[in-house]
Amino acid sequence: MGSGNRKKFDNPIVEWVDSRLPVFTLMNKEYGVFPTPKNFNYLWNFGAIAMVMLITMIITGITLAMHYVPHVDHAFDSVERIMRDVNYGWMIRYLHANGASFFFIAVYIHIFRGMYYGSYKQPRELLWMLGVVIFLLLMATAFIGYVLPWGQMSFWGATVITNLFSAIPFVGDSIVTLLWGGFSVDNPTLNRFFALHYLLPFVIFAVVFLHVWALHVAGSNNPLGIEPKGEQDTLPFNPYYTMKDTFGVLVFLIVYVAFAFFMPNDLGHPDNYIPADPLVTPAHIVPEWYFLPFYAILRAVTFDIGIPFTDITIITAKLGGVLAMFGSIALLFVLPFLDKHPVRSAVFRPWFRIALFALVIATFLLGMAGGKPAEGIWLYVSQFCSVYYFGFFLAIIPFLNKYEPVEKLPPSINDAVLDKNIKANAYFYAGKVK
Amino acid sequence: MKKILLFTLLGLVAVTPAYAAGDAPVPPHQDWSFNGYNGTFDKGSLQRGYQVYKQVCSACHGMKRISFRNLAALGYSEEEVKALAAEYTVMDGPNDEGEMFERPARPSDAFPSPYPNDETARYANNGALPPDLSLIVKARPHGADYIYGLLTGYEEHHGEEELPAGQYWNKYMAGHKIAMAPPLSDDMVPYEDETVTTTEQYSKDVTSFLAWAAEPELEERKRIGVKVILFLIAFAGVMLAVKRKIWASMH
Amino acid sequence: MSSTVDKKGKGETRRDFLYLTAAAFGAVGAGSVAWPFIHQMNPAADTLALSTTEVDLAPIEEGQAITVMWRGKPVFIRHRTAEEVERAKSDDKADLRDPETDEQRTKPGHEKWLVMVGICTHLGCVPLGQKSADVKGEYDGWFCPCHGSHYDTSGRIRKGPAPKNMAVPEYTFLTDTTIKIG
Numbered sequence: 001m002g003s004g005n006r007k008k009f010d011n012p013i014v015e016w017v018d019s020r021l022p023v024f025t026l027m028n029k030e031y032g033v034f035p036t037p038k039n040f041n042y043l044w045n046f047g048a049i050a051m052v053m054l055i056t057m058i059i060t061g062i063t064l065a066m067h068y069v070p071h072v073d074h075a076f077d078s079v080e081r082i083m084r085d086v087n088y089g090w091m092i093r094y095l096h097a098n099g100a101s102f103f104f105i106a107v108y109i110h111i112f113r114g115m116y117y118g119s120y121k122q123p124r125e126l127l128w129m130l131g132v133v134i135f136l137l138l139m140a141t142a143f144i145g146y147v148l149p150w151g152q153m154s155f156w157g158a159t160v161i162t163n164l165f166s167a168i169p170f171v172g173d174s175i176v177t178l179l180w181g182g183f184s185v186d187n188p189t190l191n192r193f194f195a196l197h198y199l200l201p202f203v204i205f206a207v208v209f210l211h212v213w214a215l216h217v218a219g220s221n222n223p224l225g226i227e228p229k230g231e232q233d234t235l236p237f238n239p240y241y242t243m244k245d246t247f248g249v250l251v252f253l254i255v256y257v258a259f260a261f262f263m264p265n266d267l268g269h270p271d272n273y274i275p276a277d278p279l280v281t282p283a284h285i286v287p288e289w290y291f292l293p294f295y296a297i298l299r300a301v302t303f304d305i306g307i308p309f310t311d312i313t314i315i316t317a318k319l320g321g322v323l324a325m326f327g328s329i330a331l332l333f334v335l336p337f338l339d340k341h342p343v344r345s346a347v348f349r350p351w352f353r354i355a356l357f358a359l360v361i362a363t364f365l366l367g368m369a370g371g372k373p374a375e376g377i378w379l380y381v382s383q384f385c386s387v388y389y390f391g392f393f394l395a396i397i398p399f400l401n402k403y404e405p406v407e408k409l410p411p412s413i414n415d416a417v418l419d420k421n422i423k424a425n426a427y428f429y430a431g432k433v434k
Numbered sequence: 435m436k437k438i439l440l441f442t443l444l445g446l447v448a449v450t451p452a453y454a455a456g457d458a459p460v461p462p463h464q465d466w467s468f469n470g471y472n473g474t475f476d477k478g479s480l481q482r483g484y485q486v487y488k489q490v491c492s493a494c495h496g497m498k499r500i501s502f503r504n505l506a507a508l509g510y511s512e513e514e515v516k517a518l519a520a521e522y523t524v525m526d527g528p529n530d531e532g533e534m535f536e537r538p539a540r541p542s543d544a545f546p547s548p549y550p551n552d553e554t555a556r557y558a559n560n561g562a563l564p565p566d567l568s569l570i571v572k573a574r575p576h577g578a579d580y581i582y583g584l585l586t587g588y589e590e591h592h593g594e595e596e597l598p599a600g601q602y603w604n605k606y607m608a609g610h611k612i613a614m615a616p617p618l619s620d621d622m623v624p625y626e627d628e629t630v631t632t633t634e635q636y637s638k639d640v641t642s643f644l645a646w647a648a649e650p651e652l653e654e655r656k657r658i659g660v661k662v663i664l665f666l667i668a669f670a671g672v673m674l675a676v677k678r679k680i681w682a683s684m685h
Numbered sequence: 686m687s688s689t690v691d692k693k694g695k696g697e698t699r700r701d702f703l704y705l706t707a708a709a710f711g712a713v714g715a716g717s718v719a720w721p722f723i724h725q726m727n728p729a730a731d732t733l734a735l736s737t738t739e740v741d742l743a744p745i746e747e748g749q750a751i752t753v754m755w756r757g758k759p760v761f762i763r764h765r766t767a768e769e770v771e772r773a774k775s776d777d778k779a780d781l782r783d784p785e786t787d788e789q790r791t792k793p794g795h796e797k798w799l800v801m802v803g804i805c806t807h808l809g810c811v812p813l814g815q816k817s818a819d820v821k822g823e824y825d826g827w828f829c830p831c832h833g834s835h836y837d838t839s840g841r842i843r844k845g846p847a848p849k850n851m852a853v854p855e856y857t858f859l860t861d862t863t864i865k866i867g
Contacts, residue, residue, distance in 0.1 A: 038684070063725050080499050080569070083651065085729040088721035090651040091658070235684065243677045250670035254663060261659025262471055265572060273573035273648075274565075283608070503734050530744065542734035665717075669710040676703045 030216055035234035036241055037222035039413050043117075044220070044241075045248030046110040052249050053103040054208065058201050060096040061145075068148065070194035072187045075150035076275045094264040100142050101267045102256040104290035107135060115335075115356060118344030119221040125336035127214040132333045134207050139291070141200040144193045146288060147185075151272030156285050158185045158193070164298075167319040184278065224416050225344025226409055233413035284373060292370030293363050296382040297389065298325040299374040324386065331393040338393055340401045348407040355396045362388045458608045461576050461583030464638075468578075468645060471660065474653050475646050477509040482625055483643025484508060486636050489623050491567065494559060494614075496547030499568035500647050503541040507650055508643075515541050522546055560600040562613035571641070571648035578645045580606060585637035588616040737867035739859070742798065750815045752803060755866045759811055760854060761803035761827075762864075765838060770796055772825070773839035783850045787839045790853050800856055800864065801840045805829040807847035812836060827851070 006025050009015040018024040067086050069078040082089035111131070114120055120128035147158040162179050166172040181188030219228070228234045235241070259267065267289060271282045287295050301320035306313040315323070331338075346353040362385040369382035410416035467476045484505070487497070502519035510518065519539040524546050527534035539546070547566070549555035556563050565573075574580045587605035591597050597611065604612045618636045625631055629639075646652070738755045740762060745751055750763040765773070773787040791799060805812050807829065813819040814827030814836070822828030822835035824843045829836075834845030841850040856866040 059722065063722050066726065067729075077499075081729065081731065084499065084504075085731040087724045087727055087729060089725060089729070090655060091721055092725060094655075239680050240684070243673065243680055247670060247673040247677050250666055250673055254666045254670065257659070257662050257666060261655055261662065264655075270573050270575050270577075273569045501731070501734065503730075540737075542731070542737075665710075665714065669707075669714060672703065672707050672710055676707050679700050679703055 030237075031242070032236065032238045034216070034237040035228065035231070036220055036237045037228050037233060037413055038235045038240075039222050039224060039417055040220075040241065040244075041223055042248060043109065043113040044222075045245055045252075046106050046113060048245040049249050049252045050103065050106040050110055051208065052253075053099060053106055054201070054204065057096065057099050057103060058205070060092050060099060061198075061201065063092050064096055065198060068194075070148070070191050072150060072190055072276070075148060075190060079149045091260075094260045098256065098260040098264060098267060100145065100288070101290065102252070102259070103138065104142070106252065107138060108290075111135065111332075112360065114221075116346045116353075117221055117223055118225050118339070118346065118349075120336045121339065121344050122336070123218045124214070124221065127211060127218060128336055129333055130207055130211040130214060132329070134204055134211060135332070136329060137200055137204045137207065141197060141204065142288065142290065144197045144200070147190065147193050148197060149272060150190065150276045152274045152276055152280075152282050153269050153272040153285070155185060155276035155278065156281055157287055158189065160285055161287075162189075164322050164325075167316070167322040169319070221344065222413060223345060223347060224410060224413055225347070226413060226416075229412045286371055289367065289371070292368075293366035294325050294328060294370075296366040296370035297328050297386045298322065299370070300324065300379070300382040300386040302374075302379065302383075324390075328386075328389060331390070335393065335397075338397050341404060342406055343404075343409065348409060349400075349404060351404045352400055355392060355400065358388065359392045362392075458606050458610065461579040461587075461606050464579050464582055466578055466642070466645070468642070468652055472656055474656075475507075476642060478627065478629075479639045479642040480508045480646050481510075482627075482629060482635075483639035483641070483646075485625070486618070486623050486640040487567070487643055490617055490636075491640065492545075492548060494548055494555075494564040496549070496564075496566045497545040497568050497647060498547055498566055499544070501542060501544045502539060504650060507646065512541075519543065560613060562600075564614070567644055567647065569648050571645045573648075577648075578641050581644060582637050582641045584612075585618060585641065586634055737865055739863060739865050741863055743862040747797070748817075752815055753866075755802075755854065759803040760866060761799070761801055761815060761840070761851070763799045763815075765797050765799055767797075769825075769838040773837060776824075776837055776839070776841075779843075782842050783848070785839075785841060785850055790839050790841075790850070792856075792858060795858055795861075798864075799838075799840060800866070801851045801853050803827075803851065805831065805834055805847055806842065806849040806851065807832055807834055807845070812851075 006018065006022055009018055009024060014024050064082065067078060067082045067089065069075060079093070082093050084090075086092075114128060114131065143157070143161060147154045162176055162185065165175045165179065168175060177183065179189070180186065181192060222228075269286060269288075286292075298321040301317050301324050303320075304313045304317050305315040305320055341349065341352070343349050346356060365381055366385045366389070369378045369385070372378040374382070410419065467473060467479070487495075502515055502522075505515050505518055506512070519541050522539040522543075522545070523536045524539045524543050525534055526537050529535055548564075549558065552563055571577045571581060576583075583606035584604060587607070589603055589605055591603040597603060600613060601611045602613075602615060603610055618633045618640075620633055621631045623631065623636060629635060649655075736756055738753060738760075740751075740753050742762065742764070745762065745764045747764050748766050750761060752759045752761055754760070770787070777786040777788075787796070790801070803811055803815070808831065810829050810831035812827035812829040812834070814821045820828045820830070822844075824835050824837035826838045826840060826843075827836040828834070829845065829847065832846050834847035835843050836847075836851060837843050839850075840853075842848070854866050856864050859865050
């Protein structure tokens with residue numbers, strides 16, 4: 001971030017500032033002339049979209065916090081006051097509530113894009129791992145935020161999820177008591193959740209900064225997964241991708257706003273409009289949709305794991321479910337070290353492509369299973385899909401490392417862009433360039 | 435791209451929460467005036483619904499998140515709102531002598547609840563707590579359709595086991611057993627206009643009123659929403675043109 | 686967006702026009718989004734609805750004053766003695782910083798009642814003078830201890846840094862002994 005060999009600016013004020021703190025030089029280097037592969041498709045918009053959602057959530061969140069009261073006696077009422085009496089309060093709250101869902105939609109597509117085109121591979125491993133850290137922080141923030149309105153789902157979701165930690169041997173119960181600040185989810189819990197919900201987005205912001213920094217060290221991956229070899233393969237970020245990102249962001253916002261204004265409660269649960277009641281559990285506790293696949297993995301472990309032919313249990317079903325759930329995210333974290341195949345992009349990895357699509361389908365099925373009672377056919381679906389999820393990372397990827405053929409890659413991005421045959425064969429390859 | 439869209443749609447289907455359906459059927463879809471992207475409330479229906487609420491429901495059900503001043507949205511003038519508020523008595527105080535006292539309600543007061551606390555409410559209602567109705571339409575799956583279904587869904591008991599005392603059979607209640615006696619019957623509330631005084635009409639009006647109570651911002655929300663979406667579509671169109679223009683000039 | 690033949694010159698004009706349109710959309714969008722986030726800080730509907738207060742004046746004896754809360758602010762209600770009213774009226778023609786007659790600051794027929802927002806117009810402190818033991822300042826009305834503003838028996842600024850008289854809120858006499866403020 002030093003000034004390096006700085007170019008002079010014509011505007012005297014800009015020049016005055018830049019010669020003392022080269023922010024304009026930095027911006028121009030990283031977002032102006034930054035060389036970016038010329039063959040991005042629209043999946044590459046989702047990083048910018050996720051950033052816009054983060055900013056939206058922070059702005060709506062801070063304004064909501066101006067009216068919200070983090071106390072069990074007032075939390076629900078204060079949210080209703082926001083909805084009914086605060087000027088445009090309903091708008092801000094619905095944008096915030098639906099914004100969480102659309103933030104996750106953007107992030108899930110962003111993660112899928114990274115997996116499909118092998119963006120996690122050398123030299124972008126740390127970039128990917130920082131992304132998984134952001135994802136984890138995002139999940140924590142969203143879960144904690146859902147507790148704040150203090151409706152029935154808030155309360156019981158908080159109770160169930162914090163109780164996960166009681167599965168930890170020996171110290172589990174003490175940890176849960178520590179999390180609660182009492183003997184059940186109560187006012188101390190709500191207070192600390194509010195404090196953390198205000199804090200974590202800024203932590204996310206800091207990690208996003210590192211994520212983007214790492215991105216700008218290695219440069220972006222692209223649909224072909226081959227590194228740019230020179231100027232003929234890249235475009236300056238501005239105006240090519242600034243304008244394309246703006247367009248993509250606007251299209252995404254249309255869908256988001258349609259939900260926030262016309263179906264504001266369709267992604268939520270009616271039970272959360274009933275004030276929290278510690279004496280009555282709702283008939284079905286369902287987390288928000290973006291947690292359902294992980295919730296299904298949690299519930300898929302219905303059996304104790306022990307030493308065969310003895311009564312000795314090593315891992316109880318409860319602990320097994322918790323380990324599986326956290327394990328499923330840990331596997332994402334170590335993905336760069338599991339996948340050793342030399343080819344990055346799934347465009348040139350037909351076997352990997354099939355396995356990845358199967359993983360996407362398995363994740364969707366897990367999501368559906370997570371929303372249903374854990375019994376009958378849905379239990380088997382979630383168990384089968386969980387096995388596939390873990391199998392993908394621990395068996396299929398090592399297998400592909402060894403046996404998937406290494407296809408011949410195009411000589412350069414520019415050659416591929418000009419070669420109609422490669423375009424025709426490439427799945428998801430929409431780098432339309434004249 | 436097509437595949438992504440397909441999966442996204444699949445995802446949205448997948449995420450529709452599974453409701454605790456029990457064995458209750460899905461209430462039939464009603465043609466509410468507030469449905470749709472430009473739906474609005476029918477003020478005549480809201481006023482009649484308020485009358486039904488006041489004369490029937492309010493005996494057991496509170497509506498504490500609504501203030502009398504909110505009734506202006508039903509089409510009442512400021513004077514009418516004051517008069518409507520004055521029909522109720524609220525507790526105020528303490529006065530200079532430290533005593534609580536009763537006074538007629540003002541527009542800024544919230545609707546008083548029929549019971550001082552949940553325990554009294556339960557005691558007076560055979561152990562069942564009549565829920566506050568401010569949010570009832572948003573707090574139940576299928577919203578207004580469910581409330582209408584429930585109010586019109588009382589039938590002769592057709593289960594095998596005996597219904598316990600103080601329980602009634604309702605088609606749309608989860609488990610079919612409900613502690614609320616059939617609240618409405620034909621001609622029980624005299625309407626001032628020519629509207630028919632049937633149970634169905636009462637149910638329709640009072641459900642409209644409760645839908646308004648749950649979402650008083652609905653009309654404004656939809657009105658602003660249409661503008662926001664039209665603006666974003668136009669803006670996106672301009673940006674698409676800009677993007678194409680720039681990319682066309684790429685060498 | 687069917688692209689017409691881009692002859693030189695024409696193409697550039699079209700591009701400039703597009704950029705300007707996009708910038709205009711961006712500016713309008715940003716402005717429209719900003720408003721709800723600013724307006725949410727203004728008083729909410731329930732806050733505005735609570736803006737009237739009724740006060741029973743019967744228990745206030747001559748020469749006494751009470752302070753009531755209205756919109757979160759103290760309102761001074763003083764049952765003035767005949768002497769105080771006389772003094773206020775005779776000062777109408779004095780050299781006042783914020784000229785107002787005592788008649789303008791009271792209701793006809795209820796001149797002995799002075800109702801005003803008890804906040805010093807300098808920087809918002811609450812002046813002394815409500816209790817009989819209080820310092821009342823050089824003009825025997827109210828005295829603000831923060832920066833030494835003196836108010837007379839009509840609540841008018843006479844000496845010190847305050848620029849204005851203490852404000853008289855909107856109020857009406859519902860009966861001879863009840864007022865509604867706001």
